[in-house]
Structures are given as structure tokens and as C-alpha cells.
Amino acid sequence: xxxxxxxxxxxxxxxxxxxxxxxxxxxxxxxxxxxxxxxxxxxxxxxxxxxxxxxxxxxxxxxxxxxxxxxxxxxxxxxxxxxxxxxxxxxxxxxxxxxxxxxx
Amino acid sequence: xxxxxxxxxxxxxxxxxxxxxxxxxxxxxxxxxxxxxxxxxxxxxxxxxxxxxxxxxxxxxxxxxxxxxxxxxxxxxxxxxxxxxxxxxxxxxxxxxxxxxxxxxxxxxxxxxxxxxxxxxxxxxxxxxxxxxxxxxxxxxxxxxxxxxxxxxxxxxxxxxxxxxxxxxxxxxxxxxxxxxxxxxxxxxxxxxxxxxxxxxxxxxxxxxxxxxxxxxxxxxxxxxxxxxxxxxxxxxxxxxxxxxxxxxxxxxxxxxxxxxxxxxxxxxxxxxxxxxxxxxxxxxxxxxxxxxxxxxxxxxxxxxxxxxxxxxxxxxxxxxxxxxxxxxxxxxxxxxxxxxxxxxxx
Numbered sequence: 001x002x003x004x005x006x007x008x009x010x011x012x013x014x015x016x017x018x019x020x021x022x023x024x025x026x027x028x029x030x031x032x033x034x035x036x037x038x039x040x041x042x043x044x045x046x047x048x049x050x051x052x053x054x055x056x057x058x059x060x061x062x063x064x065x066x067x068x069x070x071x072x073x074x075x076x077x078x079x080x081x082x083x084x085x086x087x088x089x090x091x092x093x094x095x096x097x098x099x100x101x102x103x104x
Numbered sequence: 105x106x107x108x109x110x111x112x113x114x115x116x117x118x119x120x121x122x123x124x125x126x127x128x129x130x131x132x133x134x135x136x137x138x139x140x141x142x143x144x145x146x147x148x149x150x151x152x153x154x155x156x157x158x159x160x161x162x163x164x165x166x167x168x169x170x171x172x173x174x175x176x177x178x179x180x181x182x183x184x185x186x187x188x189x190x191x192x193x194x195x196x197x198x199x200x201x202x203x204x205x206x207x208x209x210x211x212x213x214x215x216x217x218x219x220x221x222x223x224x225x226x227x228x229x230x231x232x233x234x235x236x237x238x239x240x241x242x243x244x245x246x247x248x249x250x251x252x253x254x255x256x257x258x259x260x261x262x263x264x265x266x267x268x269x270x271x272x273x274x275x276x277x278x279x280x281x282x283x284x285x286x287x288x289x290x291x292x293x294x295x296x297x298x299x300x301x302x303x304x305x306x307x308x309x310x311x312x313x314x315x316x317x318x319x320x321x322x323x324x325x326x327x328x329x330x331x332x333x334x335x336x337x338x339x340x341x342x343x344x345x346x347x348x349x350x351x352x353x354x355x356x357x358x359x360x361x362x363x364x365x366x367x368x369x370x371x372x373x374x375x376x377x378x379x380x381x382x383x384x385x386x387x388x389x390x391x392x393x394x395x396x397x398x399x400x401x402x403x404x405x406x407x408x409x410x411x412x413x414x415x416x417x418x419x420x421x422x423x424x425x426x427x428x429x430x431x432x433x434x435x436x437x438x439x440x441x442x443x444x445x446x447x448x449x450x451x
Contacts, residue, residue: 038229038361040406044152046235047360069298072270073358075237075322076293078341103236103360 002093006050008033009099018088024050024097025084035099041084046070048083053096060086074100108217111137111186112426114209115224116193119147121396121411122226123176128419130183131435131443134426137218138185139211141192141231146173148228149408151359162409172408182448188216192231196223196369198389205391205425222422225378225387225394226411229361237268237355239323249333250326250353254281262286264349266336268323269356275299277354279306282316289317289348291338319348326353366398374400384421385414391425393418 001020006028007013016031018024025048028035036047043066052060057079063071067085074080083097113129115122118140129136144150149158149169157166167175191211199219200206209218234252236242242250254260254277265285267278270292276299282288290307297304310316324339327347335347363376372379372388377400380386385393395418396411404410423432437443444450 039148039152042153042156044156045360046358068294068296072293072298073235075239077322101238103238103242103357 002088002090004028004088004092004095004097006031006033007096007098009101018093018095020089022088023084024086024088024092024095025082027088028083028099033099035083036102037084043067043070043082043085046074046082047102049074049076049100050081050083050097051077051079051100052081053098054079056092056095056097059091059095108208108219109137111135111218111220113137113222113224113422114139114193114207114218114220115185115226116209117147117226117228117396117398118142118145118187118189119226119228119396120149120172120176120408121228121415122147122224123173123180124412125224125226125395125415125419126180126183126185127176128416129422130180130185131437131446132419132423132426132432133446134419134422135183136185136224137188137220139188139191139193139209141190141233143190145177145187145189146170148361149173151232158408160407160409182446188214191216192364194365196392198370198391200391202390204428205389207391221391221425223392224415224418224422225366225392225398226396226415227366228397230363230366230376230398231361232359233362233364234355235357235360237323237357239326242326244331245326245328245333245353248331249328249351250355252355254354257281257284260285260352263351265289266291266348266350266353267356268292268353270294270297270299271356271358272299272303273356274354275303275307277356278316279303279310282310287317287349289319289350291319291321291323291336291348293320293322295320317348323353323355380414383417385418386421393422 002018003015004018025037038047039045112134113136115138118138150173154170191213194212195210197208199208207223260281261284264287266289268291278290311318321338321340323336325337328334335349339345378394380394380399382401385395395414397406
């Protein structure tokens with residue numbers, strides 16, 4: 001077991017117990033933080049967009065073309081990822097992400 | 105009210121669950137009209153993941169989103185439902201009584217009015233609407249300088265146009281508006297586009313000949329006065345920023361789902377979902393049902409197959425509203441000649 005740290009859109013940081021094999025989007029949603037995940041993790045909507053802390057960027061698998069295509073539909077930073085495409089493993093204990101703003 | 109459509113049921117949302125409800129209602133001789141904001145049927149299956157395989161539809165080891173929609177359309181064909189696409193239900197008023205419900209439903213675009221005995225809300229995650237970029241104060245410019253769709257190209261003649269995005273809409277409108285715009289700038293976050301290759305090529309040649317500009321980056325802020333846009337601040341990946349002059353901005357970031365006007369129809373809501381009972385899938389308003397992803401009840405699973413079940417049970421109660429005098433006989437399509445006649449397959 002381990003944790004992830006999630007900063008919400010109001011700037012508050014939450015430490016959440018993580019579960020191996022769950023997607024980071026699912027962990028965040030399961031804890032009740034406001035992440036939409038409209039398409040259910042199919043990499044089809046970009047509503048689980050997060051910014052990953054710089055020191056963690058290299059530890060993640062790079063985004064697939066499919067994820068890049070979806071990131072085209074939101075306003076990104078270099079640290080943008082879709083949290084449904086990050087599978088949590090113990091190596092990601094302490095992963096630090098921030099929920100990206102939504103348009104409305 | 106002179107000009108309106110009278111029908112038994114209006115189904116709001118033409119996704120897989122709304123489509124299958126047509127089948128269950130049709131077997132009970134109930135006629136319906138379906139309304140959807142998208143220009144095509146199929147909801148999320150057709151809009152978000154037409155090519156994605158789905159593995160949990162009973163009887164289909166694998167079917168794509170579009171494949172499922174096509175099959176459902178074939179299945180409901182005998183019932184001849186009427187579709188009203190590209191329309192959003194704006195208002196839903198009750199004009200009957202709890203014992204004999206009657207509703208007036210109005211849509212926005214063409215202003216179609218329906219009078220019906222029951223309403224089935226099968227709206228999934230809500231209505232698809234353009235995804236708005238999170239840019240401060242963008243609302244102040246919407247409709248005057250910021251547009252999420254092109255309705256009349258002429259509006260952009262002689263204007264400095266900034267198009268944002270890298271998909272088909274962004275690229276199509278780039279090559280279509282470039283000849284009439286004073287100057288066209290395309291902005292995208294990376295130098296890769298997921299659009300028809302010939303359109304991308306055309307854009308690249310316009311850039312090469314100096315007839316338009318391509319910038320890589322993101323809009324970090326917009327500048328202007330009194331709803332009139334003057335420019336957009338572009339932030340590159342390296343953090344540097346520069347200003348692009350523009351009179352109009354067209355962000356094409358695809359679609360997302362918003363609950364929309366459903367919130368104003370007097371229904372109980374729980375976290376943007378509509379609570380229903382699990383016997384009839386009826387809302388707190390008699391005659392208004394909610395099935396599929398839009399509803400909630402203890403144990404709810406957002407699965408397409410759950411929505412199919414919900415539609416079948418809702419149809420039973422709708423029958424009582426539509427045919428209050430008739431006793432409903434439960435029948436199987438395998439054995440009932442009368443059901444087979446309705447399906448056009450009777451021997």
C-alpha cells in the first residue's frame with residue numbers, strides 16, 4: 001500500500017490511500033474528490049486531466065498517441081496527463097498531482 | 105397551442121438506452137419521439153467511443169460502440185420512431201394530473217413542441233456541449249468574439265481569426281476560413297494533428313506560403329474591452345508568452361457533457377443524477393421516468409445493460425398511463441403471434 005497526494009482546484013492537498021492496479025483517476029474518484037471521468041477510463045474525454053509534479057514526470061510511462069490526442073482537447077501544461085492512463089503501482093507511492101481546471 | 109406534436113412518449117436522449125426503450129415501448133403499442141442534441145443517434149457510444157470494443161453487452165462477446173448503435177437501430181426499425189436530432193429539450197412542464205399525467209415538452213433550436221403522456225429521460229451524462237477552455241473571463245466574449253461553432257462563415261470575413269485546436273473541426277475551419285479572413289492563426293499545443301491528412305497538408309502549405317500562421321502553445325489569457333476581443337496571450341511549453349492579435353477566437357476542444365436544463369424541471373436531483381424507484385424507474389414526478397446513466401438508486405451500476413432493464417420496467421408503467429383502460433398481458437417475442445406481428449416477423 002501507499003498513498004497519492006492530490007491538490008484540488010481550491011488548492012487543498014489531500015493524501016489518499018492508493019490501491020495497486022487502480023488507475024489514479026479511479027483512486028481520486030473513489031475518495032470523492034471532484035474528478036469527472038466521464039468516459040469511465042476509456043481515454044476518450046480528458047475530464048480526468050491532472051498536472052503531475054515535475055519530479056514524478058519521468059517515473060510515469062510516457063503518454064500514448066491516444067492520450068496525446070485527448071490532451072489536445074484541454075488546455076495543457078508540459079506536466080499534463082490523463083489520470084485514467086496512470087496505473088498505480090507501489091513505485092508511485094507519494095505521487096503528487098493537481099486537478100486541472102475545468103472550463104465551467 | 106396550435107402547432108405541436110402529439111405522441112405517447114417523448115424520450116430525451118437517443119443513446120443506446122433511449123433506443124432500446126423504443127423497442128420495449130413498441131411491443132406495448134406505445135409510440136414515441138426521441139430528441140437528442142447531437143446530430144446523430146447513439147449518444148456516448150457514437151460520439152465518444154464509436155470504434156472502442158465493448159465486452160459486457162449480453163450476447164455480444166465484443167461489439168463496438170457504433171456497432172451496438174447500428175444493431176439497436178435495426179432492432180427498433182419496426183416501430184418507426186421519429187428522431188429530432190440537433191435539438192435540446194429546453195422546458196418540460198406538467199399540464200396533467202398525477203393520475204393522468206400530460207406534459208408539454210419544448211426544444212430550443214427549432215422550437216418544436218410536444219404534448220405527451222409520459223417522458224423518459226435517457227440523457228446519460230447530460231447534453232453534449234462544446235468543451236470550454238478554462239480561460240479567465242472568456243464568458244464575457246462568448247457570442248461576440250468567442251465562438252464554439254461556425255454558423256455563418258460570412259461573420260468572419262475580413263476578421264483576424266484565431267482558431268485553437270488540432271482536430272478535424274479546427275483544421276477544417278482553418279482551411280475554410282483562411283480565404284475570407286484578414287489573417288488566420290491556428291494555435292495548437294503540439295506539432296501533430298489528428299485530422300484528415302489532406303486537410304493537414306493544405307494547412308501546412310498555407311503556412312509555408314505565408315498565407316496563415318501556425319503557433320504552438322496554449323491560450324493563457326485573452327485581452328479586449330467591452331466584449332470585443334483584441335488579442336490572446338499565447339504561452340509556449342518553455343513558459344515564454346507572446347500576444348497574437350485577433351478579433352475572434354474559435355476554440356475547438358471537442359464536446360463534453362453537462363446536465364443542462366434538466367435541473368430546472370422540478371425533479372429531485374442527487375449529485376446531478378435523478379433518483380428513481382427500482383420498480384418503475386419513475387422520478388418524483390408521476391409520468392416522468394429516468395433510465396440509464398442519468399438515474400440513481402441504491403446499488404445502481406452505470407452499465408448499458410442496466411439501462412436496458414430499466415427501460416423494460418419503465419415501459420410497463422408507461423403503458424398504464426397511455427392505456428389506462430387496458431390490462432397488460434405479459435408476453436414473449438418467441439411465442440406471441442401478436443408481438444411477432446408488431447415486429448413484422450409473424451409467419
